[in-house]
Amino acid sequence: MHRRHVGMRPLFQRNSETQREALTMTLDDFLTNYRLEHPNVGKSGMQQYRIAVTLFERWLARPAVVGDLTNAAVGGFMIDYHNDGATSPTTVNKKRQTLVMLANHAFLDGLIERPVTVVKMREEQALPNALSVADMERVIEACRNAKPLPIRPYWFHQNRWFPDHWEGLIRTVYETGHRLDCLLTCETSALTADGFLRMKAAGTKSKKEQVHKLTDDLVDLLRQLRPKHKLLFPWPLSKRGIWKNFAKHIAEPAGIPCDRLHKFHCVRRTSGTLFRANSDNEQAVADHMGHENFKITRKFYIDPTKAYPDRVYASDVLPRIGERRPLAGESGT
Numbered sequence: 001m002h003r004r005h006v007g008m009r010p011l012f013q014r015n016s017e018t019q020r021e022a023l024t025m026t027l028d029d030f031l032t033n034y035r036l037e038h039p040n041v042g043k044s045g046m047q048q049y050r051i052a053v054t055l056f057e058r059w060l061a062r063p064a065v066v067g068d069l070t071n072a073a074v075g076g077f078m079i080d081y082h083n084d085g086a087t088s089p090t091t092v093n094k095k096r097q098t099l100v101m102l103a104n105h106a107f108l109d110g111l112i113e114r115p116v117t118v119v120k121m122r123e124e125q126a127l128p129n130a131l132s133v134a135d136m137e138r139v140i141e142a143c144r145n146a147k148p149l150p151i152r153p154y155w156f157h158q159n160r161w162f163p164d165h166w167e168g169l170i171r172t173v174y175e176t177g178h179r180l181d182c183l184l185t186c187e188t189s190a191l192t193a194d195g196f197l198r199m200k201a202a203g204t205k206s207k208k209e210q211v212h213k214l215t216d217d218l219v220d221l222l223r224q225l226r227p228k229h230k231l232l233f234p235w236p237l238s239k240r241g242i243w244k245n246f247a248k249h250i251a252e253p254a255g256i257p258c259d260r261l262h263k264f265h266c267v268r269r270t271s272g273t274l275f276r277a278n279s280d281n282e283q284a285v286a287d288h289m290g291h292e293n294f295k296i297t298r299k300f301y302i303d304p305t306k307a308y309p310d311r312v313y314a315s316d317v318l319p320r321i322g323e324r325r326p327l328a329g330e331s332g333t
Helices: 016-024 027-037 043-060 071-084 089-108 133-145 163-176 180-184 216-223 241-254 264-277 282-289 294-300
Strands: 196-199 210-213
Touching: 027 043, 027 089, 043 071, 043 089, 071 089, 133 163, 133 241, 133 264, 163 180, 163 196, 163 210, 163 216, 163 241, 163 264, 264 282, 282 294
Parallel strands: none
Antiparallel strands: 196 210
C-alpha cells in the first residue's frame, strides 16, 4: 500500500475499530505484515527485528500489542535494558530503532495517535582495532599447526576441516576484506581461472557484485582445498562453532586476544587498515571494504595507530621536559 507522509498526520483518523485493532494486534503479527510490505528486508534483518520485539515483551511481562508503542514504554524499556543487563548503548539503540520503526509504521496506518520520538542513547565511540603484520604471520602459523575438525575418527575425509581451510579462509578475508558470513556462502565457481574472486551481489551486505584480485599463492591454495565441493569454504559444524574453534585453535596459539573484537572481523579491519597504510587512494580502500565512501570505513574499520605510518604525534615534536638523566655511575654515562 502506498503511503504519503504529510505533516506527521495519519492518513485516516482513528475510530473505534482501529483503536480495537491497536489494542489487540500483537507486535509479532504487525511485524509479519510489515515484512509483506517490505520484501527487501532480509532474513537476518527480520531476525534482529524479532529479537527486539521479544526483549520488549519480556520487559512488559506479556505479549506486546501495537498500542504499547509509546514514548513512555519504549523509553522505560531502553533504560531498564541498559541498566539491568549492563547492555551497551549501541545495542540498546539498535533495539530502539526497531521499535521506533514499527511505531512510525503503525502511526502511518492510523493505529496509534503519534509516532515514538524517544531519542537515542549517547554511544561511546571506540577506535577500531586491527592486527599488525607480525600478528597476522602468527595467525597463519597457527592455522598451519591446527588439528583437523571435527576431531572424530569416523567422520568422512570430505566432511572435515583441515589446516589449509583455516589458512585459506583467513587469508581470503585478509585479501578481500569480506565478512565471514559472505565467504562461508561463497561458491567454488566464484574463483575465476585468472585469479579473481567474484562475489555475487546476493552474497554481499551491500547487494552489489564485487571483484577482488587474489595473490597467486592464495589462488593455488584455494584450488586444492576441495575442488568438487559446491562451497569454497564448506564449514562442517554449526555456524556458531566457527567462532569457538577459531578462538581455541587459532587465536590462543597465535597469542592474540580471544574476545569478540579480535576474531574474523578484526582480520577484516586489518585488511582495510593496512590497505590505507600503503595507499593514499581512500576511495579504493572504501570500495575494497564494500562501502559507499571512506567516511564509513574510517569510522568503523581504520585503526589510526597502524593506518598512518607518517602521522606526526604531539610527543614527536613537543620540546622534551622532565626527562630523567642517568646519574653518575649508571649505565649510559
